[in-house]
Amino acid sequence: MASTKKEKRLFIENFAQPHSTLLMVNQLCYAWPQAKLFTNWSARIKPGVTWLIGDDGSGKTTLLRLLAGHLVKTSGQLQLGQTDLDLQPSQYSSQLFITEPGTEKYEQMTALDYFALVQRQYPSFEQHLLAELINGLSLQEHQHKMLYMLSTGSKRKVWLAAAFASGALLTLIDEPFAALDSASVEFVSTLLKLAATQTTRTYLVADYQALVGTPTTAIIELTATDMTN
Numbered sequence: 001m002a003s004t005k006k007e008k009r010l011f012i013e014n015f016a017q018p019h020s021t022l023l024m025v026n027q028l029c030y031a032w033p034q035a036k037l038f039t040n041w042s043a044r045i046k047p048g049v050t051w052l053i054g055d056d057g058s059g060k061t062t063l064l065r066l067l068a069g070h071l072v073k074t075s076g077q078l079q080l081g082q083t084d085l086d087l088q089p090s091q092y093s094s095q096l097f098i099t100e101p102g103t104e105k106y107e108q109m110t111a112l113d114y115f116a117l118v119q120r121q122y123p124s125f126e127q128h129l130l131a132e133l134i135n136g137l138s139l140q141e142h143q144h145k146m147l148y149m150l151s152t153g154s155k156r157k158v159w160l161a162a163a164f165a166s167g168a169l170l171t172l173i174d175e176p177f178a179a180l181d182s183a184s185v186e187f188v189s190t191l192l193k194l195a196a197t198q199t200t201r202t203y204l205v206a207d208y209q210a211l212v213g214t215p216t217t218a219i220i221e222l223t224a225t226d227m228t229n
């Protein structure tokens with residue numbers, strides 16, 4: 001019987017980028033029960049901001065979750081800094097932060113308690129930056145509320161503030177502008193512009209398109225090509 005297989009093609013725009021690779025993806029394979037999604041997919045992610053772009057269903061969210069180790073790859077190698085996911089999974093995880101827009105894990109915590117939790121988990125957490133992020137994202141009035149009480153947009157701002165303050169070597173952000181008010185869109189755009197100048201951290205940001213007019217380390221486009229076996 002005919003089946004549908006999705007193949008990914010990789011396009012990387014390399015700009016002058018003297019720094020070394022922070023995340024190495026080698027021959028990554030992954031399949032959902034109904035379709036192959038990644039077949040021997042490789043990439044080298046350097047410091048700054050790399051955009052992961054593609055249409056609906058092209059695999060952006062799945063790839064972020066694979067790189068975070070939240071989904072178990074079928075095969076392939078992931079190395080973050082000096083740490084291999086398969087050999088040192090806890091150490092690998094401790095070096096990355098992923099925004100999880102749909103998570104309900106922290107619903108019974110206040111935003112401030114959540115930030116304190118993140119601070120305990122990330123040794124390089126930037127406490128001084130957190131206050132600026134709370135102000136810049138207009139979270140002051142929400143910081144003492146339980147997360148279940150927050151709107152989708154405010155919750156996303158909490159994840160974003162934690163992501164930028166985490167100090168993680170690798171920060172994975174899915175749809176950074178979704179459900180945000182225009183002032184916050186502008187603020188997050190500025191944060192991403194600053195992040196693009198980082199030499200010791202890397203951000204992989206998934207969206208439908210890259211932010212126009214910002215410095216970018218690379219753009220990776222995922223495309224889904226339906227083929228019949």
Ligand SMILES: Nc1ncnc2c1ncn2[C@@H]1O[C@H](COP(=O)(O)OP(=O)(O)OP(=O)(O)O)[C@@H](O)[C@H]1O
Pocket residue numbers: 032033037054055056057058059060061062063
């Ligand atoms: N839990 C799941 N079980 C089975 N298939 C899934 C699951 N999650 C995603 N998929 C499929 O994997 C493919 C990629 O989905 P994914 O959400 O990663 O894409 P995306 O680029 O992030 O899309 P969007 O921008 O719409 O979120 C889609 O065909 C989707 O239907």
